[in-house]
Amino acid sequence: MRNLDRFAQEDFEPNEEDILRVRIRTTGIISKDLKTRYQREHDLEPPYMNIKMVDVGGQRNERKKWLHCFDDVKCVLFLSSMAGYRQVLFEDCKKNRMIESLELFRKISHDRTFRDVPIILFLNKKDLFEQMIRSESLSTCFPEYKGDNSYASAFGFLKAKFREQLPKGKEVSIFDVTGVARRDIKEAFQSVMPDTYM
Numbered sequence: 001m002r003n004l005d006r007f008a009q010e011d012f013e014p015n016e017e018d019i020l021r022v023r024i025r026t027t028g029i030i031s032k033d034l035k036t037r038y039q040r041e042h043d044l045e046p047p048y049m050n051i052k053m054v055d056v057g058g059q060r061n062e063r064k065k066w067l068h069c070f071d072d073v074k075c076v077l078f079l080s081s082m083a084g085y086r087q088v089l090f091e092d093c094k095k096n097r098m099i100e101s102l103e104l105f106r107k108i109s110h111d112r113t114f115r116d117v118p119i120i121l122f123l124n125k126k127d128l129f130e131q132m133i134r135s136e137s138l139s140t141c142f143p144e145y146k147g148d149n150s151y152a153s154a155f156g157f158l159k160a161k162f163r164e165q166l167p168k169g170k171e172v173s174i175f176d177v178t179g180v181a182r183r184d185i186k187e188a189f190q191s192v193m194p195d196t197y198m
Contacts, residue, residue, distance in 0.1 A: 029054060076119045078105055082129035082158060082176070085141040098141055098158075106165035109172070119172045121162055123155070127178045 006012060034051040081087075084097030109119055123129075133154045139145040142161070147153035159174050166172060173191070177184040 073114065073117050076108065076114055076117055077122065078108065078119060079122045079124050080105065080162075081125045082123050082155070083125040083132060085138055086132055086136060096141055102161060102165055105162055109166050109170060119166075119170070121172050121174045123158060123162075123174060123176045125178065126176045126184070129154070 031052060031054050035048050036051060037048060080101040081097065084101055087097045089095045089097055089100055105121070108114060130151045133149050133151060135149075137145065137149055138147070138154045138157060142157070145154075145157055147157055155176055162174065163172060175184075175191075
């Protein structure tokens with residue numbers, strides 16, 4: 001609402017933040033080739049890393065299109081909105097988004113296609129979650145949650161819930177991020193780049 005006057009101007013042009021905050025639901029499969037600098041540890045490693053980022057639609061009806069994309073996967077980047085503990089699915093108003101996300105994470109992490117593939121979990125919408133958790137406990141979604149309404153307690157609980165979904169012996173790197181905060185994303189990617197270079 002605070003930008004309404006700016007948006008209504010005849011000569012309005014979106015700035016970087018406007019573009020980052022646009023939400024378009026992914027349908028189908030979107031593939032993008034990226035070239036990024038790589039912090040080399042040895043001279044034989046390339047100065048750049050070529051990454052093929054494949055964004056698959058998260059809605060249930062999109063999932064059947066995924067499997068053929070994963071024949072040469074080096075890493076799975078799984079995003080889950082922490083704000084989902086207070087939201088329902090677009091396609092099923094009776095299903096909590098966080099519960100669905102945990103179930104999908106379990107399914108993916110147990111799939112034999114990803115047995116030897118590193119999984120990175122971005123728990124997104126940190127900024128919204130920090131606000132929401134102050135007024136509505138995580139226990140509304142998880143009755144077993146006995147922690148307080150602090151971010152640290154709630155985030156720790158969510159990390160544990162996702163780790164519980166993994167097959168025995170499988171590890172996951174977990175990051176709390178705000179998707180529109182470049183610094184969060186950059187720091188998370190820099191810390192996982194060595195795992196994806198293999």
